[in-house]
Amino acid sequence: MRRITLAVILFILLPLVSYSQISIRIFARSKPSSLIFSTVKGACILTDGAAGEVRLSQGETVAVTRYGDRVIYSTLSGIRGVSDSLAFSPAVSGALFTVRAPGSSEPEKNLTGTLTVTSFPGSLRILNITTIEECLPGVVRAEAGKYGPSHYYGAQAVVARTYICRNIDRHNLDGYNLCDDIHCQVYPGVVTDSVIVNACLSTAGLVLTDRDSIMIEAAFHGNCGGETASSADVWLAGYPYLVSVQDPWCSYSASSTWKRSIPRSEWNNYLRSKGIFPGTEGAIYSANTPAPGRITNRTVQGKKLWSEEIRLRFGLRSAYFSLSPAGDSIVFNGRGYGHGVGLCQDGAKHMAEKKMSYNKIIGFYYPGTIIIDVKYARRPARP
Ligand SMILES: [Zn+2]
């Protein structure tokens, strides 16, 4: 009875969120102090909080710079102003504009929707207010690459949408939803690749949930090496849908095996840091061939050596490896690329090439999950 009451309370406390609009902080990594805005297609309106509205015709460029706690701007056609905040909004539907940060290594972005610019301590705060469906193709291309079959992108679109919706409150305290950097999800701006755009459209609104309609932790990686990893083994957080599955679909890829040598001295230093005397660890070595299965940890004299920790320490392509000594070196023979949890991109791509649908791909890599419209899905309770 108490559990039922708790479930009802949780449901009330977790209202269905509107996912129609999203605000993304642009250039979150470089945090520039100036910005160049140009209209590419259609006119835009620049709303200057101090003076009113300026119509920016197609091809117009505006330079914006932080000036203390205000921003100053000047247009190519000679209009200047200073204001607490600026808003660039489309004057016609389908208006497209670009933004770039002078002096930054971040490439320029094509954007739609509205852009707001305010002064922030040390930088400009540039927010793009758009919709999830509008920005999704860009996110999918950044994650899934430029070339692939449509159902591969369909699977990635559902995964990316699930991530965005599940984490929609990530920057609530900062006054926006997500940033455009790897901290949240890389957003390169709007893209026009028709296969990706159509894959997003054909899955519009769909997200992945567990059996309680809670949006899942939709992890993915480059190549699992033939066996995905359980999240419990990698992150110590177990989910019933992030369990290890045997994957026959990714072995075609060059990423499915790898080999790496490190100096024996580095390895010995690592052993010492773990309280293991070099020369006593012989039992953990195996034949110099790729590992036959994932080994989460190896034990030497009661001390555990975790594969994931070794991967991070030595910058290995994956935590799926066997290792053996060879002269003054330790040789790792490994499989796969990335953490190995959830969807394997190389495998998903091959499944799609073999005419399997995005739902089948998702069901294979996230067993027991359900694809539903986001309006029926909920976010997990935050502690
Ligand atoms: Zn972020």
Ligand SMILES: [Zn+2]
């Ligand atoms: Zn795989």
